[in-house]
Amino acid sequence: MPTYQYACTECGHAFDQFQSFSEASLTECPECSGKLRKVFSAAGVVFKGSGFYRTDSRSGSTTSSSSDSSSSSTSAPAPAAASSSSD
Template sequence: MPTYAYACKSCGHRFDAVQSFADPALTLCPECGGELRKRYDSIGVTFNGSGFYRTDSRTAPAEGSTAASGGATEKKAAAPAAATGSD
C-alpha cells in the first residue's frame, strides 16, 4: 500500500498516511481540524536485486552460440530452398 504525505493548510502540520488506492484522500488535520493538502515531494527510488540493468541480467554470449554467429538466420534461409527442390 502506498504512503501519502499530507500538510495542513492552517497550522502547517505534516505527516504521512499509509492508504489503499481505493481509500479517499484525507481532508481534516488531526492536530487542528484544518484543511489538508497532499504533498508531492521528490522521492528516492531504490531498485533492489538483479535484473534492473542490462549488465546485471545478461551475460556475454558464448563463442559459437547461434545468437553470436547468426546460425538462426542461416537455418531460416535454408528451409525455403529445400521446399523449392520438390517440383
C-alpha cells in the same frame, strides 16, 4: 500500501498516512481540523542494466553524427590550408 504525506494549510502540521489506492484522500487535519493537502515529492528511481549512460545508448548514431561534424569541420579548414600553402 503506499505512504502519503499530508500537510495542514492552517497550522502547518505534517504527517504520513498509509492508505490504499482506493481510499479517499484525507481532508481534515487531526490537530486543528483545518484543511489538508497532499505533499508531493520526487520518487527515487534506480536504472539497472545497459543503455542508460551516454556511452551505452545510440552508439552507432553518435559515431555517425560526430563523424559528420568532424567531416564538415575538416572540409572548412582545408581550403584555408590549401591557400596558405600556395603562397
